[in-house]
Structures are given as structure tokens and as C-alpha cells.
Amino acid sequence: KQEVTQIPAALSVPEGENLVLNCSFTDSAIYNLQWFRQDPGKGLTSLLLIQSSQREQTSGRLNASLDKSSGRSTLYIAASQPGDSATYLCAVISGGSYIPTFGRGTSLIVHP
């Protein structure tokens, strides 16, 4: 059974820092990995989708990488801003299923 772990569970950084959020999964036979952002009391917003044949995806200040062999993905946020404060979740869809497995998320606070 696929398990997804996100470390750290919480992170507090000053504005302007570059930071890395980690997502690890136990079964490397995945179709894709998706990163989401969730603001308090809101739904999940899709940030980046990496398909199994890809190594990375970029959107603005965000860059997500995927290393299937080691069961890891990282979300890199450049020049963090207070507006980046949110919970970031990763989800993996494994081979043979269209049901994603979610991590518990990393709660990020960027303070001015």
C-alpha cells in the first residue's frame, strides 16, 4: 500500500528565503505526483502536476522535481513571500489506480 510522507510538518521562515518542501512515497510505480496549496478553511488548489516520465515542472517561483527511483519529490519556492503562507500537500497516483494517496501536508508560515 502506497504511503506518502511530508517533512517537515511545519515550517516558519522570514520573507525572501528560498525553501524546499519534501514529499516521499514508498511505491515508485506511480503515474504522477501532484502538489497542492490549501489556505485555511478552503479547498485544495493544484500547483503543479508531474507525470511519471517527467523530472520536473515549473510555474513562476515554484519548481517541483520528481525522482521516482528514490521515491522523492521536492517543491522549491524561490524568494518566499507572506502570501505563500499556506499548507502544501502532495498526492501520488500509483499504478493500477486513479485514487490518489495524500501526504499530511507541510504548514508554511512566511513572516515579514
Add this chain to the structure above:
Amino acid sequence: DVKVTQSSRYLVKRTGEKVFLECVQDMDHENMFWYRQDPGLGLRLIYFSYDVKMKEKGDIPEGYSVSREKKERFSLILESASTNQTSMYLCATGGSYEQYFGPGTRLTVT
């Protein structure tokens, strides 16, 4: 852009009431999902549907049922609401293995 809407953002119901949560998507996706999210427990799958009138139980289906009469609409039903069903409920839809979420419904059962 994919749009997923949920019938209510906030809902307060009494114990024992029958509760309907509705979700509508505009992307013609086959797959639709209902999750609940609680602090410290993460996202948990209640039910999912891969086609009209088709449904499968997720990890925590007890106390819930679902209905999918049309492709774009997936309803979650709490047959007799209880206080332990107070939670954030999230609907999602998926096409080619990518998920899109609605804004969520914060349900409080008193």
C-alpha cells in the same frame, strides 16, 4: 479552467437530521470523489464514483451514502447526522489522473 462547485460553504445541522452535500463539475470528468478533512488526520476518502450510477466505498464510508444520477453531479448524504461528522468536506473530480477540488463545505453538527 476546471470548475468544481459545492452547494454550501458553511452548514449547521442538528443531530439526527438527514444532510445532503452536492458537488458539481463542468469538465465532463468520469471520476468524482468525496473526502473529509480533520486536524491531525489529513484527507480521508469517503466514497468515489467512476461513472454515472457507479460508486465505490473509500476508507471511511460508515454513516454516509452517495448518489450520482448525472455525470456532472455527485452528492454525499449523511443519513442521520452525528456530532462526529462535524468536519470539512471536500469534493474532487479527476480526469487523466489529475485532481481538482471544490471550495469545501464546513459542516457543524450540534
